[in-house]
Amino acid sequence: MVVVMAPEATEEHVAAVVERVEAAGGEAFVSRGVSRTIVGLIGDVTAFGDLELQALPGVSDVVRVSTPYKLVSREHHPEKSTVVVGGVPIGPGTFTLVAGPCAVESPEQTLAAAQMAKAAGATLLRGGAYKPRTSPYAFQGLGQRGLEILADVRAETGLPVVTEVVDAHDVELVASYADMLQIGTRNAGNFGLLQAVGAAGKPVLLKRGMSATIEEWLMAAEYIAQRGNLDIVLCERGIRTFETATRNTLDIAAVPVAQGLSHLPVMVDPSHSGGRRDLVIPLSRAAIAVGADGILVDVHPHPETALCDGPQALVESDLRALAAVCRQLPPLLGRAPVAG
Amino acid sequence: MVVVMAPEATEEHVAAVVERVEAAGGEAFVSRGVSRTIVGLIGDVTAFGDLELQALPGVSDVVRVSTPYKLVSREHHPEKSTVVVGGVPIGPGTFTLVAGPCAVESPEQTLAAAQMAKAAGATLLRGGAYKPRTSPYAFQGLGQRGLEILADVRAETGLPVVTEVVDAHDVELVASYADMLQIGTRNAGNFGLLQAVGAAGKPVLLKRGMSATIEEWLMAAEYIAQRGNLDIVLCERGIRTFETATRNTLDIAAVPVAQGLSHLPVMVDPSHSGGRRDLVIPLSRAAIAVGADGILVDVHPHPETALCDGPQALVESDLRALAAVCRQLPPLLGRAPVAG
Amino acid sequence: MVVVMAPEATEEHVAAVVERVEAAGGEAFVSRGVSRTIVGLIGDVTAFGDLELQALPGVSDVVRVSTPYKLVSREHHPEKSTVVVGGVPIGPGTFTLVAGPCAVESPEQTLAAAQMAKAAGATLLRGGAYKPRTSPYAFQGLGQRGLEILADVRAETGLPVVTEVVDAHDVELVASYADMLQIGTRNAGNFGLLQAVGAAGKPVLLKRGMSATIEEWLMAAEYIAQRGNLDIVLCERGIRTFETATRNTLDIAAVPVAQGLSHLPVMVDPSHSGGRRDLVIPLSRAAIAVGADGILVDVHPHPETALCDGPQALVESDLRALAAVCRQLPPLLGRAPVAG
Amino acid sequence: MVVVMAPEATEEHVAAVVERVEAAGGEAFVSRGVSRTIVGLIGDVTAFGDLELQALPGVSDVVRVSTPYKLVSREHHPEKSTVVVGGVPIGPGTFTLVAGPCAVESPEQTLAAAQMAKAAGATLLRGGAYKPRTSPYAFQGLGQRGLEILADVRAETGLPVVTEVVDAHDVELVASYADMLQIGTRNAGNFGLLQAVGAAGKPVLLKRGMSATIEEWLMAAEYIAQRGNLDIVLCERGIRTFETATRNTLDIAAVPVAQGLSHLPVMVDPSHSGGRRDLVIPLSRAAIAVGADGILVDVHPHPETALCDGPQALVESDLRALAAVCRQLPPLLGRAPVAG
The missing domain is CATH 3.20.20.70 (Aldolase class I)
Incomplete structure (x- = not known):
């Protein structure tokens, strides 16, 4: 999961995202760009969904990068089923x-x-x-x-x-x-x-x-x-x-x-x-x-x-x-x- | 309801449509044009839906011209409800x-x-x-x-x-x-x-x-x-x-x-x-x-x-x-x- | 711009992404997660688009995080125009x-x-x-x-x-x-x-x-x-x-x-x-x-x-x-x- | 083409539709139903389109029943082209x-x-x-x-x-x-x-x-x-x-x-x-x-x-x-x- 901060987000906003992720047992990597900061999240994506990070101030977008399903996914079960x-x-x-x-x-x-x-x-x-x-x-x-x-x-x-x-x-x-x-x-x-x-x-x-x-x-x-x-x-x-x-x-x-x-x-x-x-x-x-x-x-x-x-x-x-x-x-x- | 016959529909096809509509208690008006014939139906539209006229040979299209709902329609109940x-x-x-x-x-x-x-x-x-x-x-x-x-x-x-x-x-x-x-x-x-x-x-x-x-x-x-x-x-x-x-x-x-x-x-x-x-x-x-x-x-x-x-x-x-x-x-x- | 690597992507795949971005004058930050690696890109997004990173082996997704327009954007011109x-x-x-x-x-x-x-x-x-x-x-x-x-x-x-x-x-x-x-x-x-x-x-x-x-x-x-x-x-x-x-x-x-x-x-x-x-x-x-x-x-x-x-x-x-x-x-x- | 009159359309409204169609050289067949009247039109559909019948008072819907293209249609040219x-x-x-x-x-x-x-x-x-x-x-x-x-x-x-x-x-x-x-x-x-x-x-x-x-x-x-x-x-x-x-x-x-x-x-x-x-x-x-x-x-x-x-x-x-x-x-x- 990747959190994209708004151009006008402050350091406090970024820190609040990191804090919430870490409180949920995840890891957060902060990448600062010219106009925006990106926070990459590592850990249990399901839990992150419930964090409602999108509602935090300074957050522009939250992009999921793995699938939200597990049991039916081929990522977790590569062989095709009969x-x-x-x-x-x-x-x-x-x-x-x-x-x-x-x-x-x-x-x-x-x-x-x-x-x-x-x-x-x-x-x-x-x-x-x-x-x-x-x-x-x-x-x-x-x-x-x-x-x-x-x-x-x-x-x-x-x-x-x-x-x-x-x-x-x-x-x-x-x-x-x-x-x-x-x-x-x-x-x-x-x-x-x-x-x-x-x-x-x-x-x-x-x-x-x-x-x-x-x-x-x-x-x-x-x-x-x-x-x-x-x-x-x-x-x-x-x-x-x-x-x-x-x-x-x-x-x-x-x-x-x-x-x-x-x-x-x-x-x-x-x-x-x-x-x-x-x-x-x-x-x-x-x-x-x-x-x-x-x-x-x-x-x-x-x-x-x-x-x-x-x-x-x-x-x-x-x-x-x-x-x-x-x-x-x-x-x-x-x-x-x-x-x- | 209007039944549009295909250009290649025969007289028998048209007659079959009319027959089915009349058997269901409706009336059918046939209008013959240069390239197509149109059959206008009068009567209980709900019953016509169940006739599955679309499945008859020679039928190109069936066009509904009244609403398929009644109790909630303004046509049957013009005054707005509170x-x-x-x-x-x-x-x-x-x-x-x-x-x-x-x-x-x-x-x-x-x-x-x-x-x-x-x-x-x-x-x-x-x-x-x-x-x-x-x-x-x-x-x-x-x-x-x-x-x-x-x-x-x-x-x-x-x-x-x-x-x-x-x-x-x-x-x-x-x-x-x-x-x-x-x-x-x-x-x-x-x-x-x-x-x-x-x-x-x-x-x-x-x-x-x-x-x-x-x-x-x-x-x-x-x-x-x-x-x-x-x-x-x-x-x-x-x-x-x-x-x-x-x-x-x-x-x-x-x-x-x-x-x-x-x-x-x-x-x-x-x-x-x-x-x-x-x-x-x-x-x-x-x-x-x-x-x-x-x-x-x-x-x-x-x-x-x-x-x-x-x-x-x-x-x-x-x-x-x-x-x-x-x-x-x-x-x-x-x-x-x-x-x- | 964020490049999401596929779960099966190798270190060589990640390195190839980083190399191409740096060759185009950008910076790339690599975040390794449990099941996937994410590469955050910093720099001229337009140029990155032309890099066609999506076509590189091991790349699962490329997510744009800033707007692709500039002259008409409010980000670059906050005051409304008349x-x-x-x-x-x-x-x-x-x-x-x-x-x-x-x-x-x-x-x-x-x-x-x-x-x-x-x-x-x-x-x-x-x-x-x-x-x-x-x-x-x-x-x-x-x-x-x-x-x-x-x-x-x-x-x-x-x-x-x-x-x-x-x-x-x-x-x-x-x-x-x-x-x-x-x-x-x-x-x-x-x-x-x-x-x-x-x-x-x-x-x-x-x-x-x-x-x-x-x-x-x-x-x-x-x-x-x-x-x-x-x-x-x-x-x-x-x-x-x-x-x-x-x-x-x-x-x-x-x-x-x-x-x-x-x-x-x-x-x-x-x-x-x-x-x-x-x-x-x-x-x-x-x-x-x-x-x-x-x-x-x-x-x-x-x-x-x-x-x-x-x-x-x-x-x-x-x-x-x-x-x-x-x-x-x-x-x-x-x-x-x-x-x- | 079929003109569906509104339930509240008057005889004058129907007559106006018929008149306009006939003035354009077409024929109009009127079918009166329990709640609505339908007018079937026969003739040059293109001309009817320009009649803007939809804008006439009392008209609820105008349904086209033939194709609006001719030269490329199979109706007018049944054999497939190479x-x-x-x-x-x-x-x-x-x-x-x-x-x-x-x-x-x-x-x-x-x-x-x-x-x-x-x-x-x-x-x-x-x-x-x-x-x-x-x-x-x-x-x-x-x-x-x-x-x-x-x-x-x-x-x-x-x-x-x-x-x-x-x-x-x-x-x-x-x-x-x-x-x-x-x-x-x-x-x-x-x-x-x-x-x-x-x-x-x-x-x-x-x-x-x-x-x-x-x-x-x-x-x-x-x-x-x-x-x-x-x-x-x-x-x-x-x-x-x-x-x-x-x-x-x-x-x-x-x-x-x-x-x-x-x-x-x-x-x-x-x-x-x-x-x-x-x-x-x-x-x-x-x-x-x-x-x-x-x-x-x-x-x-x-x-x-x-x-x-x-x-x-x-x-x-x-x-x-x-x-x-x-x-x-x-x-x-x-x-x-x-x-x-």
Whole structure:
């Protein structure tokens, strides 16, 4: 951490910074320049954050120079992690296709979507029983009945289940049905929920908040990890920008950046980032090529009657094309092909 | 709602749109142009949203032309509302100064901050017992002990208490202490929490999500209103943009825009938007002048030792300046002066 | 400037940084921490920028700690500047209303708009003869004929003329008619144009680029200043964000921030930021209250037939309301009232 | 185009809209709903834009439903175009690697970079003689001397030259040396420059403005096309967002979106979007996989001494890896491999 003093800071101001740092058990190095003085801090950065040095008189800026997360960082854990979900490994050397309906609507629709997904090479089924919707008038999901349907479809198809949890007090219930808990983009700052899934003993799929920086995304993962759960898969799903041609802007560079900063696997959701069916396959190819550990796509047997996000769901013919991509591209990146 | 067909759409595509709309009980008007056909829909827009018309073949775009919220809209309720919190009215003709420490740290600090606030003319005390923090290593608030301190300080000063709730299952507890429940920016998409505060029978201060459009902010309010609670005060607190000179970008135009779309009072938080003490007073002046119904500021007796957001907290001398502003400006906008 | 070494950086990497800095005539202080080493640099920051230290092996980050602009900075020129345009002072103690039609369309329309502006207290006339338009099919302005009309209207009304220049090679021509040259938001990165107006010997109104940080805006001003012209007035006109309810997002905090960093006057354009007539007066009040040195508004005798930006132009009755605001508010901020 | 009337609009308001549209030679269809009336317009959309219908009383919103560009749109020209630069085709079935130094610094550096580029399979040399720099104190390019060096290196290596032009009045000079003119991100709204390159008779590489929507980018291309030049290659180079981990946010979805809307080839600049050497190869892979017609990368024989953007320049070993990618991936997308 580096404290940059204002040009008009006095010796007393500098001394006050040094004193506070030393009182917290850190060391402070003072470098005096022509127009400004810089104080470099050595020690426990977390403690320094709580010192609120920025509020001291004469302080112009406080610059952090190391990462504020630890458990999920690659600096503290250089080897990449593999997260296993219902027997399916996600991480180096593998490529995982997760697919399913945005929302679980009925046993028939869910089974049909799961069979489509499986035929395309998906090894995990994703479907929503609890749906966070911007409008209180939109379909909110089937709740526990949806979880039961997912469990039945798992029994029928053998695909482990990934499903979203939106409230801390549903975590236990959802975890009793699901193989992996999904945290959606709107809950990336719902810290109580993050802590609850951290304690639930199931792997977690953590979507990036739609306005979260990569650092904040890793901090959200740190909340989960802190409760003893390191089985976390990060998922880039597009960020909010000024561009309106797509639903969100897929930040494709976030994949290698997050993989460089963290040992956790990183997946991509090409369905929610583009929000358009015709973009799913190009964005899936981009995600595989950039080095993602997997992708997450919406499929629906009849998208035109879907209760949620129909415009972005893949249909049968799209899935055949996607399957071809998932067989062909991952091996070029040193990953096992998807057996679709 | 208007459905724009693609240039290559066939008569069958158009007919399919009309058919689905009519099956849902709506009416569809077809206008054929040189290069495109447009279908205008009349009827219950909410139902149309669920039709997922965008997913039909030949459909290029679906344009909504009315607001997706009702209870909080001015279209359905032209007169502006007044929300009363512990006897303090917020709304037309009034200007309300809400002040207090970002986080409740101790009885002494909270009482001192409350007395500072009151002396400046604040009529509501805001203090955080539950703090949503980006870092799991940062101070997370005193929890129930914080609520007790706030209740004691209310007894001592007479100031009704506004405090944040971050988890749906704490709502009952927090509501038993507080006069107004605050929903923070990170929970603007935590719909379960919004519904819970909607059912709690206490007024709600709803901060705008840091990447929420004004429409999404009003949809969040609609979630609360739908549970029977229309005692909602909106609070603009800055949005996330590319600019890094300030913590967030205060969207000052959001105040008149939201006041035009909704009958609810709209306040401004100049502390969190700027994130810098030196900006609080200029931004407070701007908020009053643009027509806000109140402002919400952080105060701290000793910001340099604050456990949360010290750099933006006002001190004694700032508060005297703020009090002068709050006495002088509101009357120019047809509001009662703050008696500081 | 501070160079943050990567955790894995070697002693040779650190030595290479020190060597390059010293070769450029600077001094380097090395602080070794537990996990990282920091090198503080003292000397000519501009030269350091050209050292491209970021490209050296073992370097993780390079953090600038002083401003990259000099001539326009308050650090080097603490007293605030007054810019005089055709005898009208803009700066401390004054408040300037600049008004006129977005585009000059005809002598009659321009004169009528100028008379409306003058009656409301405007002391400078702004009108566009060269219009940068997103669409090549939109009205592009009358060019030199527009300049002649502006000169005629100045003769008739006595109002000095502010007008935009969009091409470096028109600068001489435009400067021969205008009292102040406006640089629009789309040209904030057109460095050749900035240098040309810097050499033209006329005051400059520099709008902020729609995606420019405050620092980049001041760098654009530095380009002008470097050519010997310090008669620059900055103008905040809204930035591009995800919000679509307004044309741009007025960054009201940019006014005090820019005034803190630079000695130049700062104005606000409430017409282009909101893009809606009903927002012009609330945003004008906010601009005055936040401490702006002036505002710039679009007026039009018949906005419904305007060839450019009609929806945001003020009409007669709005102007009377604006005049009242400009008489009343500036004195509260220590400025002379506008004599409307 | 669709005009949405306000709920309170009267019959007179609706009639005024219809009248104005018909006076301009268009047709207007009125659809009356429960709470609002919609007027659908048929005819020449450009003319309607100039009608400024938004400014009419009772009008709530005007929604455009067709594209505002024509010459570059795929709607009017469904077949994809191939642009030939110095004999090198860019477009369907091909994949083009453009490489070179960000700035031309010396004959030796430029020749060395060109040889590196050629060895990696590049068929076009890109180098900057005129550099738009945010800081007036940064290296601004060698100007005409740089153009001469590029011409010499072309003679030596056989690589046609792509170089940026930043001022309308340099276009003729630059065009006399270059095979393709580059318009940089900062000049995407410099309409005079766009028109000048449109008239220069050389192919144009048009970078997306850093805050331009895809529609605005295509409008900028329309400015060039309108002057009779359809030899335009679009280049996505990252947009400005809140994320600071990368220099810009590469909007990878913009490639298929722009290819769907326009018949022009679309390239990607992975160097400027990420701003970091370690991201260039992953982003290049993503660009090829998403379907780009080519990529544009910075190379430098000695990036640590580069006068411009050294941190993002590829070195020898990176280029070998990039060459392998450019041989392997394009054939999977139906394109000829790069012969590196």
